Amino acid sequence: MKLFNSLSLLASLGLARALDPNCAPGGNFDLSKWELQLPIGNGSPQIVQPAQLVGCSGYQDPGHHYFFTESGDGALVMKAPGSPSQTGCVKFAESEHCRTELGEKATWSPNTGTNRLFADLVGTNVHNICIGQVFQADSGFNKPFAELYYSSDGKIQFGTAKAAAGGAGQDLQLLGTVPVNTRFTYEIRFEGGQLLARINNNAFTTLRTYFTTPKAFFKAGNYNQDLATTETADLHFFQLKITH
Secondary structure, three states: OEOOOOHHHHHHOOOOOOOOOOOOHHHHOOOOOEEEEOOOOOOOOOEEOHHHHOOOOOOOOOOOOOEEEOOOOOOEEEEEOOOHHHHOOOOOOOOOOOEEEEEEOOOEOOOOOOOEEEEEEEEEEOOEEEEEEEEEEOOOOOOEEEEEEEEOOOEEEEEEEOOOOOOOOEEEEEEEEOOOOEOEEEEEEEEOOEEEEEEOOOOOEEOOOOOOOOEEEEEEEEEEOOOOOOOOEEEEEEEEEEEO
C-alpha cells in the first residue's frame, strides 16, 4: 500500500495513537455517536446501534466481509459491493446503491455551534464511491444535502444538492486529486451557515449551496456508487471523528 511519507502531512494527521488489530472497530474508534448501515439484511439493510458497536468486543461482521478491523494495522475496514442487481447486496428502497456506512444518531443546526467531520483513510479498490455525507434532518426530505465522492482517477469532488427534494442533480466541485492506494485526510465543516471542506492540509473550499436545512447529521464510510461492476469497494480508516 502506498502511503504519504511527507512529514508535514504526518504532522497534520495529529500522529494518532496506534490502533489495536486485536480489537473490534469500537475499541479503536469512538463509535458511541454512530449507527452502522450494512449491505446485508432481510429486505432492508441491517442496522447496528451504537451500544452494539462500542468497545473492543463490539460488533464486526462475523465473516469480515464488510465491517471489521484489519489484522495487520488495526484500521477500520468498510467494504461495499457494486451493482445490487448483480451482487444481491441489500439497499434502501429509495437508493440505487449499497453501502457500509456510519451515520450520526444526533442532529444539529448548521447555523450554530461547531459541526465537523474528520477522516484519515486510504481507498484500495475504488471506482466511484461516496466517502462522506451531510444529510438533511427535520426538513421533510430524506435526502442528502451534500456528498463527498472519490473516483478511480483520484478525483475527490463534493456534490451539493440543488433542491431539497432531490431530482435536480448536484453541483460538483473538485477539492483535489489523490491517487487510489494513497492515504489522505478529509474534513467537512457545516457551521455558521457555511459548508466547507478540504483534503489533506489544503485550504478550505467554501461549497456552493442552494437551500437551507434546519438540522443535519454526518455520514461517513463506503457508499458504493458503481452500478456497472460487481467489484467491492474497499476503504481503510485510521482516524474518524466528529466534533460538536
